[in-house]
Amino acid sequence: MAIAGRDFRELRLDDMSRNFGTVNALKGVTLTVRRGEFIALLGPSGCGKSTALNCLAGLLTLSSGSIWLDQTRIDRLKPEERGFGMVFQNYALFPHMSVRKNIAFGLSMQGRPKDEIERKVDEALAIVRLSEQGHKLPGQLSGGQQQRVAIARAIVIEPPLVLMDEPLSNLDAKLRLEMRAEIRRIHDLIGSATIYVTHDQEEALSLADRIVVMRAGEVRQVGTPEELYGRPAHADVAEFMGYRNQLRVTAARAGNQVMIRTGNVTLAGSAVEPFTEGEAVAAIRPEDLEVSANGPVEARTETSQYHGDYFYSSGRTADGAELYFRSDRRLTKGEIVRLAADPARVLVYAGGRP
Amino acid sequence: MTDAALTKAAERPPLRVRLKLRDIDGVTLLVVPAALFVLLLFIYPFAYGFVLSFKPKTGDLFANYRKFFSDPFLYDTILATFRLAIPATLINVLVSVPVALRVRRMRHRRVLTTLLVVPITLGTVLIAQGLLIYLGPQGWFNRALTLIGIGQVRLVHNYTGVMLSLIMSGFPFTFLLTLSYLTGIDPSLEQAAATLGARARARFFHIVLPLLAQGLAINMCLSFVQTFSVFPSAVLLGAPAGETRVISIAAYQAAYEQYDYSMASAVAMIMGFCQLAVVMLILAGRSFAYRGAAAGGKG
Amino acid sequence: MQQDKSVGERLWAIAVWALVIFFVVNVIATIAAVAVDSFGTRWFSSWLPAGFTTRWYKAAWDEFQLHDVLVVTFEVVGAVVLLSGLLGVPAAYALARRNFPGKQLVILLFLLPMMIPPITFGIPLATVLYQAHLGGNMSGVILANLVPTVPFVVLVMIPFIEQIDPRIEAAARVFGAGTGRLFVHVLVPLLTSGILAALLLVLVRTIAMFELTFFTAGPDSQTLVVTLYYAVGAAGVRSNQSIDAMAVIYMVTTLVWLLIALRFVDPTQIVTRVKKEAAA
Numbered sequence: 001m002a003i004a005g006r007d008f009r010e011l012r013l014d015d016m017s018r019n020f021g022t023v024n025a026l027k028g029v030t031l032t033v034r035r036g037e038f039i040a041l042l043g044p045s046g047c048g049k050s051t052a053l054n055c056l057a058g059l060l061t062l063s064s065g066s067i068w069l070d071q072t073r074i075d076r077l078k079p080e081e082r083g084f085g086m087v088f089q090n091y092a093l094f095p096h097m098s099v100r101k102n103i104a105f106g107l108s109m110q111g112r113p114k115d116e117i118e119r120k121v122d123e124a125l126a127i128v129r130l131s132e133q134g135h136k137l138p139g140q141l142s143g144g145q146q147q148r149v150a151i152a153r154a155i156v157i158e159p160p161l162v163l164m165d166e167p168l169s170n171l172d173a174k175l176r177l178e179m180r181a182e183i184r185r186i187h188d189l190i191g192s193a194t195i196y197v198t199h200d201q202e203e204a205l206s207l208a209d210r211i212v213v214m215r216a217g218e219v220r221q222v223g224t225p226e227e228l229y230g231r232p233a234h235a236d237v238a239e240f241m242g243y244r245n246q247l248r249v250t251a252a253r254a255g256n257q258v259m260i261r262t263g264n265v266t267l268a269g270s271a272v273e274p275f276t277e278g279e280a281v282a283a284i285r286p287e288d289l290e291v292s293a294n295g296p297v298e299a300r301t302e303t304s305q306y307h308g309d310y311f312y313s314s315g316r317t318a319d320g321a322e323l324y325f326r327s328d329r330r331l332t333k334g335e336i337v338r339l340a341a342d343p344a345r346v347l348v349y350a351g352g353r354p
Numbered sequence: 355m356t357d358a359a360l361t362k363a364a365e366r367p368p369l370r371v372r373l374k375l376r377d378i379d380g381v382t383l384l385v386v387p388a389a390l391f392v393l394l395l396f397i398y399p400f401a402y403g404f405v406l407s408f409k410p411k412t413g414d415l416f417a418n419y420r421k422f423f424s425d426p427f428l429y430d431t432i433l434a435t436f437r438l439a440i441p442a443t444l445i446n447v448l449v450s451v452p453v454a455l456r457v458r459r460m461r462h463r464r465v466l467t468t469l470l471v472v473p474i475t476l477g478t479v480l481i482a483q484g485l486l487i488y489l490g491p492q493g494w495f496n497r498a499l500t501l502i503g504i505g506q507v508r509l510v511h512n513y514t515g516v517m518l519s520l521i522m523s524g525f526p527f528t529f530l531l532t533l534s535y536l537t538g539i540d541p542s543l544e545q546a547a548a549t550l551g552a553r554a555r556a557r558f559f560h561i562v563l564p565l566l567a568q569g570l571a572i573n574m575c576l577s578f579v580q581t582f583s584v585f586p587s588a589v590l591l592g593a594p595a596g597e598t599r600v601i602s603i604a605a606y607q608a609a610y611e612q613y614d615y616s617m618a619s620a621v622a623m624i625m626g627f628c629q630l631a632v633v634m635l636i637l638a639g640r641s642f643a644y645r646g647a648a649a650g651g652k653g
Numbered sequence: 654m655q656q657d658k659s660v661g662e663r664l665w666a667i668a669v670w671a672l673v674i675f676f677v678v679n680v681i682a683t684i685a686a687v688a689v690d691s692f693g694t695r696w697f698s699s700w701l702p703a704g705f706t707t708r709w710y711k712a713a714w715d716e717f718q719l720h721d722v723l724v725v726t727f728e729v730v731g732a733v734v735l736l737s738g739l740l741g742v743p744a745a746y747a748l749a750r751r752n753f754p755g756k757q758l759v760i761l762l763f764l765l766p767m768m769i770p771p772i773t774f775g776i777p778l779a780t781v782l783y784q785a786h787l788g789g790n791m792s793g794v795i796l797a798n799l800v801p802t803v804p805f806v807v808l809v810m811i812p813f814i815e816q817i818d819p820r821i822e823a824a825a826r827v828f829g830a831g832t833g834r835l836f837v838h839v840l841v842p843l844l845t846s847g848i849l850a851a852l853l854l855v856l857v858r859t860i861a862m863f864e865l866t867f868f869t870a871g872p873d874s875q876t877l878v879v880t881l882y883y884a885v886g887a888a889g890v891r892s893n894q895s896i897d898a899m900a901v902i903y904m905v906t907t908l909v910w911l912l913i914a915l916r917f918v919d920p921t922q923i924v925t926r927v928k929k930e931a932a933a
Contacts, residue, residue, distance in 0.1 A: 059545050079548040092546035096564045105560070106550035157550065377753040380832060381746065388744035388803050389759055395781075395800050396766050396774060403777025449672070456669045466673070468915060473680050475911045476904060477861035479878050483885045483900055484683035487690055494682055497700060522680060554662070576768065583770035586863055590885050602772045609868075615780045622776045629773065 003123055005192025006083070006160040008070055010034050015065035016075075018051055025051040027217040028065065033193050035160065038184070040208035041197045044240065048217040049197045053163050056195065058082050069160065080109075085154030085192070086163040089170070091146045093138035099125075099149050100134040106157035124156040127186060144175045151183070155190055162187070164196045168203065180207060201241055205229060213237050231272065235281040235349040243283035243347070244324045251280035251348055258348045263319035265297050269346030279351035286312065288345035289325035295340030299323050304331040407620035418620035428621075431601040432628060438513070438588075438600065439581040442520040446581075447574050450525065450532040451566070455558075458536050467533075470526040478523050482590040485519050486510055516592040520581050528577050535569030536562075571640035575633045582629050601625050684904065691897035713898040717880055725791070726876040726906075729866070730859045732795045733802055734852050740799075741806025742848060746840070748807065749814035750822075763804035771801065771864040779868040789871030797865040802855045809854070813847035814840075846917060853914035860907050877903050 011033040018026040026048045033039055041049040054060040056067065058079035067075040074082055085106075094102050103124050107117045125131045128148040138146055147167060154162055167183070168176045184207055187194045198204055204211045205225045213220045213228065221233040232238035239246055249260040251269075258269045260282050269282055289297075299315035304327065311327045315337065325339050373379065410417040422428045457463060473481055489495050489509035496506050509515050539562060547557045585602040592598030605625065609618035691709055693702025713719060748760065766774070778797055779788060787793040817840070825839045841848070866876050875883075881903055884896045 057545075057549055059548070078553075079545070080551050080553050082549075083551070084549060086546065086549040088542050088546055090540070090542060092540065092542040094543060094547075094561060105547070105552070109551035109556060153546075153550070163549075377751045379751075382751045382753050383747070384743035385747035385759060388740040388807060389762060391740055391799065391803055392762055392766060395778065395796060397762070399777040399781040400774055402781055406777070406780065452665075452669050453673055456666060457673070464919070466677075467919075469677055469680070471911070471915075472684075472908070475857055475861060475907050476684070477863060477878060477907075479863050479882045479885070480687070480861075480900060480904060481683065483881070483896070484687045486885070487897070488679075488683045488686040492696070493686060494700065495679075522676075522683070525676065579768065579770055583772040583864075585772055586882055590882070605772070605776050609776050609779070618776050619780065622773055626769070626773045629769075 003120065003127065003155060003158055003190050005035070005155075005162070005190050006158055008035050008160040008193075010070065011161060011193060012068040013052075013056070013065070014068065016052065016055060016062055016067065017064045018048075018055055018060060019063045024217050026055065026063075029214075029219055031212060031219070031222065033161075033195065035193050036191050038187055038194045038196065038207060038209045040204035040211045041195065041214060042199070042201060042204040042211050042240070043214035043220075044199060046216075047214040049199075049214050050165055051217075052214070053165055053195065053197050056161075057084055057086050057163055083157070083159055084161045084163055085157055085159040087147075087150045087154050087165065087167045089166045091138075091150040091167075093146055093149055093153075095138055098135055098137055099130065099141070102138065102149055103153045103156050106153065110157070120156050124152040127155070127189060128152045128182070143171055144179060147171065147179060148182070151186060155186065155192070158190070159192060162192050162194045164194065166197050166199070168198075169200075176203075183207065213240060215240075232283070232347070234273065235283055235351075238283040238347060238349070243285050245282075245284040245286065245289060247282045247284075247321055248351060249280055249282045249348075250278055251275055251282075252277050257343055260346070260348060262321060263317060265317065267296055267341070267346060268343035269348045270344055272347045273349050275348060275350040281349045281351045283347045283349065284341050284345065286324040287326055289323065289339050289341045291325065291327040291331075291337050292340035293338060295338035297323070297339040299325075299337055299339060301331040301333060301335045301337060303333070306330065403619035403622055406616050407623050410616045410620075411614055418617050419624070421617070422620060422624060428604055431599055431604045432624070434598060435582055435584070435600040435602075435628075438516060438520065438584060438598065439578055442517060442524060442581045443574055443578040445521060446524045446528040446577055447532070447570060450529040450573070451570070453529055454533040454536050455562075458533060467530060470529060473523050474526050478519065478584075479586045479590070481519050481523050482587040485515060485522070485591055489515060489518065510591060511593055513592065513597050516584065516587050516598045519587040519591050520584060523587075524577060524581060527580070528573055531573050531576070532566075532569065535566055535573075538569075539565050568640055571636050575636050578632055578636070579629050582625070582632075601628075687897050687900050687904070690894055691901045693894065696894075709894040709898040710902075713895040713902070716895055717884060717899055719877075719880075719899065719902065721873070722875060722877050722880050723902075723906075725874060726860065729791065729794050729798065729874075729876055730856055733798045733859045734856050736795070736799055737802040737806045737855055738848065738852050741803050741851075742810055742844070743836075744803075745807045745810035746814055746836075749811045750819065763807050766801050766804045767808065771862070774800070775864050775868045778865070782869055788869055789874070791874045793869040794866050794874050794876070797869040798859050798862055800865070801862075802859060805855060805858070806851050809851040810844070810847060813844060813851075817843055850914065850918040853910065853917060857907060857910050857914055860903075860910065877906065 013029055013031040013033075016026055016029040017024070029048075029052055031039075041052060043049050051060065055062055055075075058075075058077060058081075062075050065075075066073055094105065097105070100121050103121045104117050107120060112120075121134070122131070125134055128151055130145060130148055130152070133141060133145060133149075138149065141149065150167070164183070168179055171179060180203060183194075183196075196204075196207060205228070208225060210222060210224055211228050212222050213232075215236055220237045221228065223231075223233075228237070228241055232241050232243065235246065247260075247262050249262045249267075251258050251260045251271075253259075253271075254268075258271050260267050260269050260280065262282075267282070297317065299317050301313055301315040304311050304313040309328075311330055312324070313327050313331050314322065314324050315331075316322055323339065325337075327337070331337060370379075407418055408415045410421075413420075457466060460466065487493055491506060491508075491510075495509065499505060499507060507514075509518065543561055543565075544557050547561050552560060583602055584600055585606070588594055588598045588600045588603060594603055601621065602625065605618050605621040608614050608621055689702065690696055692705050692707065694704035694706050696702035744763075748756065775797070778800065779793075782788040782793040782796065787796060821843075822835060822839065825835050830838065860876070861878060862876075863878050863882065866879050867882065870876070870879055877899075881896070881899055884899065888896055
């Protein structure tokens with residue numbers, strides 16, 4: 001019998017909140033997760049994503065709100081009663097137990113018969129491709145291998161939900177890319193729901209079915225990777241998703257477009273959220289701002305970095321706004337360029353609030 | 355000089371450089387005064403005492419040792435000391451574990467640790483004297499016992515008094531040490547165990563205890579060595595001519611009452627040997643347990 | 654971690670806390686018993702003495718010549734603190750910064766006096782000192798007390814020094830400081846809190862150090878704790894009140910320095926710094 005996550009219909013987070021003294025680490029998070037979904041909790045440090053994960057695991061109590069697994073309320077249960085698998089950032093492998101014993105731990109806590117445990121451990125080791133390392137101690141393994149043992153340990157108990165707390169942040173870049181693919185492969189194989197905490201938007205974009213962007217304890221946007229990449233709902237989400245150009249502009253409607261002005265430059269953009277005519281923020285991805293002979297924006301180049309098939313450059317407009325843009329040749333320092341962007345890719349948000 | 359000799363001299367780096375490569379220079383020499391001091395006033399007296407123990411006032415090489423092991427007044431001290439040291443060590447170390455487990459999550463831990471450092475600082479002489487009053491027949495402790503109906507208990511000038519003083523001066527040591535080992539265990543290990551279904555008792559037996567084992571072994575070694583050397587409490591608070599005649603008393607008497615320094619050294623050597631034997635035993639037992647870092651991996 | 658307490662767990666927690674409180678209460682009571690007795694007129698058959706007086710303090714001062722004893726104590730303690738600092742800090746620096754062949758052996762050398770209790774090496778040490786005609790007077794007492802304290806300073810200071818970035822020292826040398834000036838102008842200021850902590854701990858430990866002084870002291874080189882021991886031992890069944898007065902003076906002396914030391918150092922370091930090195 002292959003390892004497969006326990007069946008359930010939905011996991012519901014209902015206005016989940018957690019305070020530490022006067023600090024509101026989580027302010028009313030509401031979310032529904034279905035079996036088989038890969039959800040990424042994405043945000044900068046301190047946004048509450050790890051707090052949310054720890055509340056889900058039962059390692060932190062909720063200050064208010066509730067968590068439901070189908071019809072059962074689970075937020076009052078201790079971690080050992082919830083049956084979720086968890087992969088910790090520092091792996092938390094038991095240093096005094098072999099790899100096999102580490103993986104078998106959850107099963108022996110359930111009191112399963114020995115031969116069943118051995119079978120399942122073999123299977124888990126095969127899934128994470130560590131069949132030869134079973135007898136070793138964690139201290140004898142490399143970082144990537146320890147990671148995989150931690151994953152095996154979490155999935156072998158066939159949980160309905162697997163929680164991962166920035167599991168790749170301690171690995172080097174190359175290993176991180178490899179492990180990313182591994183994690184998704186294993187998720188698809190066993191069919192549990194996975195909730196994955198990360199601060200790396202690239203990781204979230206490539207792994208998740210849906211992404212939950214958080215900031216200062218609140219959920220800012222929930223959506224598919226495409227939605228978050230192409231149409232972030234707020235300026236701060238846009239900035240986090242890589243819209244490095246954040247221009248303070250005055251905006252005015254013109255038909256079904258928005259004309260934005262900064263200094264003596266006027267650009268066409270499209271509105272994403274309601275704004276008061278006047279103060280607004282225009283967000284543009286560097287990839288969408290290109291050197292163009294008759295472009296409306298003029299900038300003086302400051303840096304130009306080689307990125308393979310394009311150059312990633314930065315410059316300043318006449319009134320000092322910093323811009324990041326693309327070019328297909330190396331620009332010299334001080335060179336004046338004209339830039340343009342497709343109005344559909346110039347996203348206008350309400351100004352003021354960060 | 356011939357050409358060959360010149361090149362040879364040039365190839366060999368000067369002595370100072372060679373020494374520097376092995377990390378020996380003026381700074382390294384700073385360790386010499388202290389090291390010399392310890393050699394002269396610790397190693398040498400030990401060696402001197404060892405040799406002296408084989409040069410008795412009368413008789414051959416082993417006369418002191420033979421005298422010790424043939425005179426019950428002398429060799430019984432070993433048993434008397436073990437009778438005190440072993441229970442005291444076991445109580446102090448084993449009780450420190452549940453207490454440390456409770457205290458480690460306390461928020462105002464420092465208040466408690468400060469209070470516990472007081473008996474260590476005051477020393478065994480003061481504690482012995484204090485207990486003489488407090489546990490005496492007119493002392494508060496017996497009065498309290500009478501109040502709750504138990505009646506008077508003989509707590510001074512006997513085995514019990516010395517045992518109680520060993521606990522009072524020893525427990526803070528073992529507790530603080532256990533606490534520091536306990537807080538050195540990565541908390542995410544217990545969290546991981548909990549997510550895998552381990553209840554509190556299972557977490558203790560499968561995770562905490564194995565990782566604590568090596569610290570407990572060291573704790574026992576240090577605690578035993580200290581309790582085995584009990585001296586002022588055994589004299590002031592115990593029955594130094596009877597049930598609490600410990601081996602340090604025998605050494606003291608040989609040196610300062612009989613002026614037989616050779617015998618005194620022999621007793622000191624026997625004492626050191628007993629301590630060493632028990633320490634070796636404990637450490638041998640430790641080798642069956644896990645002996646590594648108590649953290650859960652990289653990061 | 655989320656922990657609902659079951660009845661069993663609650664009972665166990667209460668039992669453990671009760672034990673801790675019982676222990677602390679007994680410690681306080683023991684100390685209080687001495688203090689109360691030292692202020693009582695007569696105390697035989699009731700919870701508290703019949704009346705209160707301070708005459709035992711005057712009596713103790715005269716009877717035990719406490720002025721001289723205190724002077725001796727502070728001379729001994731002062732010398733031990735100074736010398737163990739002068740010997741120990743440079744040695745710690747050498748061990749922290751240099752990895753010479755035989756380093757492990759030297760560290761073991763410094764660990765041994767810390768792990769072996771004073772009685773075991775005290776008697777052979779006293780024998781040697783008496784042979785060198787240093788026994789029975791202050792020099793002998795000071796030398797004997799230095800044996801555990803020099804290693805203590807070394808072992809406590811090594812981690813402190815290791816914390817200082819060696820590049821700071823490299824910078825000083827590049828700008829022309831030799832080892833002497835490096836110590837005075839760079840290291841000692843950075844290490845002040847560590848040295849202060851270590852020396853205060855040495856002070857507290859030496860005031861309370863009984864066995865070594867007991868074995869090496871003569872009649873006019875006894876420290877306070879040794880005088881206390883002799884008085885209690887000679888008193889018979891129960892110490893009389895002037896002895897308690899002396900005991901209180903001893904307590905106040907140690908505890909005052911302990912409180913000062915605790916401003917610089919965590920209580921656990923008095924115990925664990927050394928023992929952690931022993932475990933390493």
